[in-house]
């Protein structure tokens with residue numbers, strides 16, 4: 001099944017989302033913490049990495065498929081967990097899961113997302129992974145994890161980079177509160193405001209979670225080798241490298257920058273997932289070459305959903321796949337398994353384009 005949208009490039013989708021979204025939602029999705037240094041670094045770090053293409057390795061077919069936690073994915077790109085996803089499309093996390101299903105990949109579903117984790121699981125057959133925010137005591141967490149288990153989720157990702165909610169100054173200036181005005185059905189009876197539980201998390205809680213569920217466990221928000229090693233020692237199956245898209249800690253490193261350190265520390269004992277700043281097929285190929293198993297998209301996902309709902313996100317995922325496939329052809333690899341660090345090298349970032357790059361765009365909405 002191919003998406004019904006005829007957007008031909010990823011910037012066309014971003015332009016369409018920008019045109020459609022009210023200012024406060026655009027700012028909420030695109031903004032970062034404080035000076036937005038992390039946010040900008042996530043993108044600019046890709047410019048310091050160039051490919052080392054190999055030539056004359058002709059094969060006409062490229063295969064972008066891989067496995068994640070043993071599940072076959074046609075595309076190593078998954079929608080990231082996004083709490084207020086319902087604000088970008090009335091079907092929220094269900095639209096993400098369905099778009100993922102159409103392209104043969106999996107999807108994350110957030111604790112703060114809607115519709116409920118059960119409704120998403122009932123409405124889509126994609127491999128689903130549940131992102132966990134801790135908003136209550138162990139009994140509260142156990143009940144939520146058991147709901148995810150019962151609904152057929154294939155893994156639990158504990159977010160660990162959110163001890164305190166980042167100061168996103170765009171939202172502060174707009175007096176915008178993301179969670180007001182819509183339900184967060186995964187939270188159950190509580191009001192979801194008990195973020196002190198999240199702030200108090202320790203490695204002991206991770207051990208407890210490891211003992212509480214038989215599902216594969218991921219820690220989301222790891223940014224250094226020491227924590228990656230600890231996570232593996234504490235039995236996680238996936239180290240999820242993320243700086244929350246620059247929304248939490250300002251002046252954090254870019255994830256593509258720390259990925260090699262983390263892959264080395266993990267040393268094949270767990271799978272490595274990465275997000276933050278990923279917008280293009282080349283970004284994905286660089287991360288896979290540096291040892292990531294798959295990549296998640298946050299902002300691009302919200303924009304594709306805002307622009308065109310489920311079909312819009314499907315279109316974005318298909319464009320990423322096409323860009324990946326072209327990149328693979330032009331660096332001389334045909335399968336993801338062939339990628340390795342020998343296909344990238346550090347380089348200097350490009351100067352501004354030497355000619356005007358403004359392109360006249362059609363009405364893309």
Ligand SMILES: Cc1cc2nc3c(=O)[nH]c(=O)nc-3n(C[C@H](O)[C@H](O)[C@H](O)COP(=O)(O)O)c2cc1C
Nearest residue numbers: 080081082083110159244245275276277297298299
């Ligand atoms: C609007 C928005 C809401 C988010 N909500 C959550 C969340 O509830 N839980 C979580 O772990 N991460 C959340 N994230 C972070 C994403 O899961 C992901 O780490 C990040 O968006 C990746 O960076 P990118 O946006 O540059 O792709 C959110 C991101 C955005 C853009």
